[in-house]
Amino acid sequence: xxxxxxxxxxxxxxxxxxxxxxxxxxxxxxxxxxxxxxxxxxxxxxxxxxxxxxxxxxxxxxxxxxxxxxxxxxxxxxxxxxxxxxxxxxxxxxxxxxxxxxxxxxxxxxxxxxxxxxxxxxxxxxxxxxxxxxxxxxxxxxxxxxxxxxxxxxxxxxxxxxxxxxxxxxxxxxxxxxxxxxxxxxxxxxxxxxxxxxxxxxxxxxxxxxxxxxxxxxxxxxxxxxxxxxxxxx
Amino acid sequence: xxxxxxxxxxxxxxxxxxxxxxxxxxxxxxxxxxxxxxxxxxxxxxxxxxxxxxxxxxxxxxxxxxxxxxxxxxxxxxxxxxxxxxxxxxxxxxxxxxxxxxxxxxxxxxxxxxxxxxxxxxxxxxxxxxxxxxxxxxxxxxxxxxxxxxxxxxxxxxxxxxxxxxxxxxxxxxxxxxxxxxxxxxxxxxxxxxxxxxxxxxxxxxxxxxxxxxxxxxxxxxxxxxxxxxxxxxxxxxxxxxxxxxxxxxxxxxxxxxxxxxxxxxxxxxxxxxxxxxxxxxxxxxxxxxxxxxxxxxxxxxxxxxxxxxxxxxxxxxxxxxxxxxxxxxxxxxxxxxxxxxxxxxxxxxxxxxxxxxxxxxxxxxxxxxxxxxxxxxxxxxxxxxxxxxxxxxxxxxx
Numbered sequence: 001x002x003x004x005x006x007x008x009x010x011x012x013x014x015x016x017x018x019x020x021x022x023x024x025x026x027x028x029x030x031x032x033x034x035x036x037x038x039x040x041x042x043x044x045x046x047x048x049x050x051x052x053x054x055x056x057x058x059x060x061x062x063x064x065x066x067x068x069x070x071x072x073x074x075x076x077x078x079x080x081x082x083x084x085x086x087x088x089x090x091x092x093x094x095x096x097x098x099x100x101x102x103x104x105x106x107x108x109x110x111x112x113x114x115x116x117x118x119x120x121x122x123x124x125x126x127x128x129x130x131x132x133x134x135x136x137x138x139x140x141x142x143x144x145x146x147x148x149x150x151x152x153x154x155x156x157x158x159x160x161x162x163x164x165x166x167x168x169x170x171x172x173x174x175x176x177x178x179x180x181x182x183x184x185x186x187x188x189x190x191x192x193x194x195x196x197x198x199x200x201x202x203x204x205x206x207x208x209x210x211x212x213x214x215x216x217x218x219x220x221x222x223x224x225x226x227x228x229x230x231x232x233x234x
Numbered sequence: 235x236x237x238x239x240x241x242x243x244x245x246x247x248x249x250x251x252x253x254x255x256x257x258x259x260x261x262x263x264x265x266x267x268x269x270x271x272x273x274x275x276x277x278x279x280x281x282x283x284x285x286x287x288x289x290x291x292x293x294x295x296x297x298x299x300x301x302x303x304x305x306x307x308x309x310x311x312x313x314x315x316x317x318x319x320x321x322x323x324x325x326x327x328x329x330x331x332x333x334x335x336x337x338x339x340x341x342x343x344x345x346x347x348x349x350x351x352x353x354x355x356x357x358x359x360x361x362x363x364x365x366x367x368x369x370x371x372x373x374x375x376x377x378x379x380x381x382x383x384x385x386x387x388x389x390x391x392x393x394x395x396x397x398x399x400x401x402x403x404x405x406x407x408x409x410x411x412x413x414x415x416x417x418x419x420x421x422x423x424x425x426x427x428x429x430x431x432x433x434x435x436x437x438x439x440x441x442x443x444x445x446x447x448x449x450x451x452x453x454x455x456x457x458x459x460x461x462x463x464x465x466x467x468x469x470x471x472x473x474x475x476x477x478x479x480x481x482x483x484x485x486x487x488x489x490x491x492x493x494x495x496x497x498x499x500x501x502x503x504x505x506x507x508x509x510x511x512x513x514x515x516x517x518x519x520x521x522x523x524x525x526x527x528x529x530x531x532x533x534x535x536x537x538x539x540x541x542x543x544x545x546x547x548x549x550x551x552x553x554x555x556x557x558x559x560x561x562x563x564x565x566x567x568x569x570x571x572x573x574x575x576x577x578x579x580x581x582x583x584x585x586x587x588x589x590x591x592x593x594x595x596x597x598x599x600x601x602x603x604x605x606x607x608x609x610x611x612x613x614x615x616x617x618x619x620x621x622x623x624x625x626x627x628x629x630x631x632x633x
Contacts (some may be wrong), residue, residue, distance in 0.1 A: 068625035095536020105532040
């Protein structure tokens with residue numbers, strides 16, 4: 001698995017997907033959620049994935065984030081095939097290459113904003129404790145929460161919590177940021193704020209951002225738009 | 235989780251206290267009986283008089299003609315040549331003392347009443363090496379006994395029944411005659427059966443009084459390591475052809491009672507630890523269910539299944555360390571406090587307060603039991619947490 005700089009070659013796709021199929025449910029309730037999805041993801045782009053509810057957007061995102069396994073097809077991240085890789089390889093790839101922002105922030109409520117952001121760095125183990133603390137403080141400052149880094153995450157507002165979640169997703173400087181309705185629980189002002197932040201990061205740091213969204217306004221602002229219908233891109 | 239911690243603390247503490255008490259009483263009992271009757275008793279001589287005899291045999295046909303008899307041993311009362319046997323026994327490196335004792339029944343009469351008693355004739359200097367009689371004197375002076383061949387040592391309960399004290403006179407009567415003795419001192423072993431009927435006088439006096447100028451005696455032997463008594467006793471029996479009994483065999487009933495008490499109290503108190511472990515298991519299992527979102531997000535960040543399991547095992551380990559440490563502390567304080575509680579015990583031994591034994595093995599056993607229980611209680615929820623699939627949880631939350 002390639003880890004060097006983790007985004008060494010900006011000309012090759014950071015993520016390649018080929019013929020992904022995924023069935024969900026059991027028996028009569030079993031549905032073909034993804035029907036041979038294939039596409040490439042380039043660096044420094046914000047991809048919007050849109051489509052009606054139940055079309056397979058989140059399922060696709062979890063497959064790309066290596067949180068789920070496809071029934072068939074392959075996923076390459078930085079050239080490494082990982083769809084059917086070992087649990088250890090996929091876990092390592094999540095730590096190194098992928099950042100997640102979910103609809104719900106999923107912060108650890110007992111931890112401060114700073115501690116939440118340090119968590120992924122602690123697992124990767126590349127930085128010293130002071131370096132992790134400095135980096136986390138810097139990321140929180142980037143999302144406008146430098147002053148609130150020592151507050152318990154449960155004492156932050158919904159918008160602030162989501163921004164902490166974004167800072168956390170960037171902690172290990174991932175090549176790919178997967179976001180599932182990141183503005184779903186935010187008002188328009190905070191939604192724009194979060195999108196601007198993600199867009200800026202993509203263009204400044206060369207990260208690829210895949211954003212599942214129902215928000216037409218934000219979808220139109222994405223660099224590329226992928227429309228999913230009944231488990232296939234249209 | 236705090237309740238589980240308290241449970242472990244109390245479980246460990248009570249376990250230590252229970253073991254300290256039962257072991258304390260058991261050790262005290264052992265010290266008492268060793269101090270009274272010694273580690274080994276060499277008594278009747280035996281001879282193999284009856285055995286089956288091969289009358290004729292034919293090796294080619296393999297046929298044997300055997301005159302069969304009921305095989306066994308015949309015992310002759312008392313040891314043969316006690317002085318020679320004493321000398322031979324003393325050569326065992328583990329032997330620290332040998333005392334020849336002649337035992338017989340007498341009637342003892344004081345100014346108030348008459349009472350049957352068991353007479354033990356012995357030589358004081360020999361007997362001091364195989365007993366703690368000098369420490370058991372509660373009235374009078376053992377030096378008086380040593381200086382006066384016509385003096386006696388009387389058990390405390392017997393003295394009480396006879397209403398006598400040191401300096402008084404008693405009359406000892408056997409079938410062979412009677413003699414008057416001055417009570418040099420009164421002793422108390424704490425063992426009721428001894429204190430209410432045993433009288434010590436000089437061996438030669440006892441032989442004269444009981445009409446047994448030779449033989450009939452047994453040897454009371456002390457050894458450096460009383461735990462080795464069964465092996466040494468068996469060795470002596472084979473070597474000297476005398477019936478030999480170790481203190482473990484002699485006191486088997488009481489030792490079994492103490493062992494049963496010890497095991498029973500250990501099991502009873504261990505249930506506290508077990509119940510605390512179940513409580514902890516329940517808490518951790520609930521925590522896995524409540525924290526599955528956090529588990530999923532940690533997995534999405536790259537935390538491995540092992541990392542997730544370790545989070546829950548660490549919680550168990552923290553409870554284990556805190557519970558064991560404070561349990562030990564509680565055990566020390568409670569054991570010390572209990573040892574100060576007044577308690578009048580007479581019967582199998584003599585004690586005026588709770589007897590406890592301070593031994594590292596009680597602390598180690600308590601720690602081992604709590605380690606096993608807590609690790610089991612932690613590992614199962616930890617494995618369950620590690621098996622959770624992050625995609626399934628996050629998908630469920632997003633719907």
